[in-house]
Amino acid sequence: MSEQADKLELTPDSFKRVGANDTDAQEKISAPSLTFFQDAIRRLKQNKAAIISFWLLAIIILISIVSIWWTPSDPNAQHVAYANLPPKIGNGIPGFTGQANVGGQLVDKYAQANVPKGTYYILGTDYLGRDLFSRLMKGIALSLLIGMLATLFDLMIGVPYGIISGWRGGHTDTIMQRIIEIISSIPNLVVVILMLLLFTPGLGSIVVAMGITGWITMARLIRAETLTLKTQEYVLAARTIGESPFKIATKHLIPNLSSTIIIQTMFSIPTAIFFEAFLSFIGIGIPAPNASLGTLLSDGQKTFRFLPYQMWYPAAAISIIMIAFNLLADGLRDAFDPKTNN
Amino acid sequence: MEKILDVKNLQINFATFAGQVQAIRDVSFHLNKGETLAIVGESGSGKSVTVRSIMGLLANNAHIVGGEIDFKDQDILSMTDRQIENLRGNDISMIFQDPMTSLDPTMPIGKQVAEPLLIHGQMNKAAAMARAEEVLELVGITNAKNRMKDYPHQFSGGQRQRVVIAMAIVNYPEILIADEPTTALDVTIQAQIIDLMKDLQRKIDTSIIFITHDLGVVAGIADRVAVMYAGKIVEYGTVDEIFYDPKHPYTWGLLNSMPTLDTHSEKLYAIPGTPPNLLDPPDGDAFAPRNPYALAIDHEAMPPFFKVTNTHYAATWLLHPDAPSIEPPAAIQQRQQLYRDLIASGQIGTFPQKETDKNVSN
Amino acid sequence: MSATNSDRPRKKLVQVQHLKQYFNPGKPNEVKAIDDISFDIYEGETFGLVGESGSGKSTTGRSIIRLYNPTSGKILFDGQDISRIKHRDMLEFRREMQMIFQDPYASLNPRMKVKDIIAEGLDVHHLVKNDQERDARVNELLNLVGLSRDHATRYPHEFSGGQRQRIGIARALAVQPRFIIADEPISALDVSIQAQVVNLLREIQQEQNLTYLFIAHDLSMVKYISDRIAVMHNGRLMELAAADEVYNHPLHPYTKSLLSAVPRPDPMYERSRHRTDYDDSIEFDNHPRTLQEIVPGHFVFAAADELADYQATAEKYLHEASALGKSPLNA
Numbered sequence A: 001m002s003e004q005a006d007k008l009e010l011t012p013d014s015f016k017r018v019g020a021n022d023t024d025a026q027e028k029i030s031a032p033s034l035t036f037f038q039d040a041i042r043r044l045k046q047n048k049a050a051i052i053s054f055w056l057l058a059i060i061i062l063i064s065i066v067s068i069w070w071t072p073s074d075p076n077a078q079h080v081a082y083a084n085l086p087p088k089i090g091n092g093i094p095g096f097t098g099q100a101n102v103g104g105q106l107v108d109k110y111a112q113a114n115v116p117k118g119t120y121y122i123l124g125t126d127y128l129g130r131d132l133f134s135r136l137m138k139g140i141a142l143s144l145l146i147g148m149l150a151t152l153f154d155l156m157i158g159v160p161y162g163i164i165s166g167w168r169g170g171h172t173d174t175i176m177q178r179i180i181e182i183i184s185s186i187p188n189l190v191v192v193i194l195m196l197l198l199f200t201p202g203l204g205s206i207v208v209a210m211g212i213t214g215w216i217t218m219a220r221l222i223r224a225e226t227l228t229l230k231t232q233e234y235v236l237a238a239r240t241i242g243e244s245p246f247k248i249a250t251k252h253l254i255p256n257l258s259s260t261i262i263i264q265t266m267f268s269i270p271t272a273i274f275f276e277a278f279l280s281f282i283g284i285g286i287p288a289p290n291a292s293l294g295t296l297l298s299d300g301q302k303t304f305r306f307l308p309y310q311m312w313y314p315a316a317a318i319s320i321i322m323i324a325f326n327l328l329a330d331g332l333r334d335a336f337d338p339k340t341n342n
Numbered sequence B: 001m002e003k004i005l006d007v008k009n010l011q012i013n014f015a016t017f018a019g020q021v022q023a024i025r026d027v028s029f030h031l032n033k034g035e036t037l038a039i040v041g042e043s044g045s046g047k048s049v050t051v052r053s054i055m056g057l058l059a060n061n062a063h064i065v066g067g068e069i070d071f072k073d074q075d076i077l078s079m080t081d082r083q084i085e086n087l088r089g090n091d092i093s094m095i096f097q098d099p100m101t102s103l104d105p106t107m108p109i110g111k112q113v114a115e116p117l118l119i120h121g122q123m124n125k126a127a128a129m130a131r132a133e134e135v136l137e138l139v140g141i142t143n144a145k146n147r148m149k150d151y152p153h154q155f156s157g158g159q160r161q162r163v164v165i166a167m168a169i170v171n172y173p174e175i176l177i178a179d180e181p182t183t184a185l186d187v188t189i190q191a192q193i194i195d196l197m198k199d200l201q202r203k204i205d206t207s208i209i210f211i212t213h214d215l216g217v218v219a220g221i222a223d224r225v226a227v228m229y230a231g232k233i234v235e236y237g238t239v240d241e242i243f244y245d246p247k248h249p250y251t252w253g254l255l256n257s258m259p260t261l262d263t264h265s266e267k268l269y270a271i272p273g274t275p276p277n278l279l280d281p282p283d284g285d286a287f288a289p290r291n292p293y294a295l296a297i298d299h300e301a302m303p304p305f306f307k308v309t310n311t312h313y314a315a316t317w318l319l320h321p322d323a324p325s326i327e328p329p330a331a332i333q334q335r336q337q338l339y340r341d342l343i344a345s346g347q348i349g350t351f352p353q354k355e356t357d358k359n360v361s362n
Numbered sequence C: 001m002s003a004t005n006s007d008r009p010r011k012k013l014v015q016v017q018h019l020k021q022y023f024n025p026g027k028p029n030e031v032k033a034i035d036d037i038s039f040d041i042y043e044g045e046t047f048g049l050v051g052e053s054g055s056g057k058s059t060t061g062r063s064i065i066r067l068y069n070p071t072s073g074k075i076l077f078d079g080q081d082i083s084r085i086k087h088r089d090m091l092e093f094r095r096e097m098q099m100i101f102q103d104p105y106a107s108l109n110p111r112m113k114v115k116d117i118i119a120e121g122l123d124v125h126h127l128v129k130n131d132q133e134r135d136a137r138v139n140e141l142l143n144l145v146g147l148s149r150d151h152a153t154r155y156p157h158e159f160s161g162g163q164r165q166r167i168g169i170a171r172a173l174a175v176q177p178r179f180i181i182a183d184e185p186i187s188a189l190d191v192s193i194q195a196q197v198v199n200l201l202r203e204i205q206q207e208q209n210l211t212y213l214f215i216a217h218d219l220s221m222v223k224y225i226s227d228r229i230a231v232m233h234n235g236r237l238m239e240l241a242a243a244d245e246v247y248n249h250p251l252h253p254y255t256k257s258l259l260s261a262v263p264r265p266d267p268m269y270e271r272s273r274h275r276t277d278y279d280d281s282i283e284f285d286n287h288p289r290t291l292q293e294i295v296p297g298h299f300v301f302a303a304a305d306e307l308a309d310y311q312a313t314a315e316k317y318l319h320e321a322s323a324l325g326k327s328p329l330n331a
């Protein structure tokens, strides 16, 4: 095979012994430094569904922030004369013309109700003549508030609880796990109904119910992860160096738990949103006249056969929010843990 | 000798975020019938990728850029999936590194060992179970008959590795590929497994490709050795040639950096630096940046294989007729001296045609 | 009894006395990871600990550095019982003893920069006053282990196994310990990289007068780096002697079997190798066994009625060169 060599131009200089490169040069790392998070985000960006979900949620969050100060009209103001108007935008865009099919004929409901020109309801009105779009905005905002509270409980109770239980181990762990088992054996619904005995129905009792039970899954996951992390050699190294348990938790455990925390939060937000919607739907959640996705659905459901739009839009909103959170959570999980999708 | 497997100019890339990883860069070797070929090299040098390509088990992001893998004059790389599956079941089988992950914890071992026969062969269940028992006996599971119904966790680490070997040889394959089958095991168990594989080779006359990074293991099991570095084979020859008359500075470094039970010197020889990044391998000899014996040309052009004997080739410019005479490290010289003594005293067979040998000082 | 050699004037840095370490004691899944072992480590020496997987080597190291609380027995460091160290003196103890871990991929926190990993000990023990001093010390340590200051701001995943292991060594050295437990520091590394790490450990030992407990299952490397070696099996010490003694004049059958299994990079030796198997049922004959000094400095786990045999074997060794087949490479 050495014929190949003849094709090269070989000079006596070629065979001068020069030895190795200096070692510093070899140990140089030329690739740009990426932190774990940058790497994860790069992977996340490849996941189209997750990115679309992310932007959808961003828009939804923006709209609900706006709704705190401004809605097209007062969501609780009733105009009985304008009841059950179909959706209308401007002077009529297909699907939003303000017309309804009555006995096989298209009827301009706005004209019938003598709605002044220039007044229109993007998503129509309900049986009390309340602007559905404004109510939907408020409802979404409320759902996201619930989601935020769920996150808060996850972070403030679930994470520390899990870390302490996993880290201390032994009797502490046993007792803390028993407590979790007891709490989680009581159905959420029962807790809320019990709360109704103490408080009036409303945000308060939902929040208390979530505060009692919502963080359990997070605590369990964090405990399990902490149990493995605490036998990791870098944690042992920190102990042999003399690092205090609190510092170990903040410097070593939490950064390495962060992906679990983020992902679990993304899953517990839609769970909480759904929980609230469900309670409101069955009438023990947010009391009238306040809007929530659950009450909107419940109202819409009553007239669904004749006025389907009253239920479609809140139903679409809750579905989109739930799907978007779940897809984003899935995307985050794959991005943070590249092993699982390979 | 009959060539049973012939790998020619194999080139494999992996597509990654950072670019194309050139994992296998022009690898050629062959396997003779009934022999054991050991592939050694450090982590990431491409040993596993090479053998996985023979089994058609490459990861999804792998891309075979070029080359051929001929099994009995048939190119594996151009076979259909069906043909490859057939090949895997009947002619070539593989033992993986971790005994625990290659066994299904929920299935009795007898059934697991018999499974390849039921999937691929035309054997009925009773015959397959009988063969499984026979093979388990062969790999040294005592009282195999009664242990067929036991589950993997009821066996020790060494026994589990024996079961994995039994699974791989139950078809009496023509080629057995073992990818670091002993790395996870203790020395005592490792020694038993190696003895077992040597014994099996004699009994069922299979050819073995044995991957490891432990040179001690290689010396015990191999007939021929290929040394890999950064996706290329840099030297190959018979086990005696590689251990007693190595020519490539990387092989020198490997042999030199291993203390034997008899090493006393103050400082171990250490190959400086780290292996190159295969995203952007150097133009010349990939080992040149770490090679104290590198010539100017090593940094510029990839050395071709120079023939040392009919069976021994090394890719280093030091073997070029114009290369200066270079003294290998003392320990290597000692090995070469021993080699000459052994040949002279007739303890090792010699290979008469020594051609380019003169350039490396003896 | 403890495995000491009384006529040696050297200072005992670590004394392990009748150490027992059981996991889940009293439960059905009880593991006697360490079952009554005693040995001393002298200041400035490298004490090698070998044995097969699960024999209790890591547990021994972790008990000494107080990651575990012993079930019974005592560990003295510099004459002081480590289980009696008061809370406020604990930090001081943590400075004196450090550990290097086995797995280069698990021993560095993936979310921390190299400089913060190395400086962890500096921060905990307030060994630097400000950031400049901290950076300077980190660079000094990186330099010591053969890495460059550019590496300080990188994350562990950007390094190879050998480089990571050197970062782990720098972290241990940051607090200027006197005693380092190296738990299989090279077994996850490639041959060509193992030598780099072993050389580094030896260099640092000479410069800083360190004492090592070197745990490994690669017997040739342990032999190379250690002054004395203890062979461990099923949570007990089988044999303890100077490194050359253990290798050239092994007395216990377990040691012999372990040595006969070590592969050597020498085909001629391998062709003529004879493996001897060890049957551990001989340990279960209900004869009480302890470590007994057979010849000065050479201890074997033996029952009273076996002493004579071992002494006879030791006597025989005096007349032979070596018990094992010598490699022709070192004839």
Ligand SMILES: Nc1ncnc2c1ncn2[C@@H]1O[C@H](COP(=O)(O)OP(=O)(O)OP(=O)(O)O)[C@@H](O)[C@H]1O
Pocket: B014, B015, B016, B021, B023, B041, B042, B043, B044, B045, B046, B047, B048, B049, B050, B059, B060, B061, B062, B213, B278
């Ligand atoms: N699926 C993959 N994607 C990207 N790169 C890969 C992939 N599989 C292997 N590689 C790269 O190919 C090269 C060779 O890998 P290979 O697994 O063959 O090494 P090896 O010699 O078997 O090492 P080891 O001794 O660690 O098993 C490495 O640089 C590795 O990073």
Ligand SMILES: Nc1ncnc2c1ncn2[C@@H]1O[C@H](COP(=O)(O)OP(=O)(O)OP(=O)(O)O)[C@@H](O)[C@H]1O
Pocket: C023, C024, C031, C032, C033, C051, C052, C053, C054, C055, C056, C057, C058, C059, C060, C217
């Ligand atoms: N935290 C623990 N809980 C229960 N058993 C344990 C624990 N740690 C170790 N063991 C058991 O103690 C025994 C000794 O383990 P150890 O890790 O000390 O072995 P080793 O000699 O270091 O082995 P290796 O070479 O595999 O690292 C083993 O049987 C192991 O399963």
Ligand SMILES: [Mg+2]
Pocket: B047, B048, B049, B179
């Ligand atoms: Mg491999």
Ligand SMILES: [Mg+2]
Pocket: C057, C058, C059, C183, C184
């Ligand atoms: Mg261990």
